Amino acid sequence: MPMQFDQRSPVYLQVIRWFKERIATEELERGQEIPSRREIAAQLGINPNTAQKAYKEMEEQHLITTERNVPSKITMDPEIVSKVRTELLNEAVEQFVHSIQAIQVPLEEVVTKIEHLYESKERGKIDA
Incomplete structure (x- = not known):
C-alpha cells in the first residue's frame, strides 16, 4: 500500500483521501474488509493514533463501518x-x-x- 505524504495537509486527512480515491474507483469494493488501525499504521509508517483518527473520521462520514470484534468494512451504501x-x-x-x-x-x-x-x-x- 504505497503512499506518499506531503507537508500541506495533516496525515490523517491524506489517509482519508487515499481511501476515498479507492472507494470512488471501486478498487476498494463495497463491503470489503480493510486492515485494522494498527495494520494500516504499520503499512503506511504512521502513528497508530493518526490511523485511529482517520478511521474515526471515515466512520463519521459513513465511508466505513465498524462493529465490535469484526474488521472494519467499506460502506455498502451506493x-x-x-x-x-x-x-x-x-x-x-x-x-x-x-x-x-x-x-x-x-x-x-x-x-x-x-x-x-x-x-x-x-x-x-x-x-x-
Missing part, C-alpha cells in the same frame, strides 16, 4: 460511494478551472484541448 466520487470530481474540476483561469486560456480552447487529450488517452496514445 449513495455514499456516489457522493465520494462526486466530491473528488468537483475538487479536481475546481482546481483545474482555477489553474486555467489563472493563465487566461479561452474556454473554447480548453474544451478542444480536453476533448483531444481524452480521445487520445482512450485510444492509448498521447499526442497532446
Whole structure:
C-alpha cells in the first residue's frame, strides 16, 4: 500500500483521501474488509493514533463501518460511494478551472484541448 505524504495537509486527512480515491474507483469494493488501525499504521509508517483518527473520521462520514470484534468494512451504501466520487470530481474540476483561469486560456480552447487529450488517452496514445 504505497503512499506518499506531503507537508500541506495533516496525515490523517491524506489517509482519508487515499481511501476515498479507492472507494470512488471501486478498487476498494463495497463491503470489503480493510486492515485494522494498527495494520494500516504499520503499512503506511504512521502513528497508530493518526490511523485511529482517520478511521474515526471515515466512520463519521459513513465511508466505513465498524462493529465490535469484526474488521472494519467499506460502506455498502451506493449513495455514499456516489457522493465520494462526486466530491473528488468537483475538487479536481475546481482546481483545474482555477489553474486555467489563472493563465487566461479561452474556454473554447480548453474544451478542444480536453476533448483531444481524452480521445487520445482512450485510444492509448498521447499526442497532446
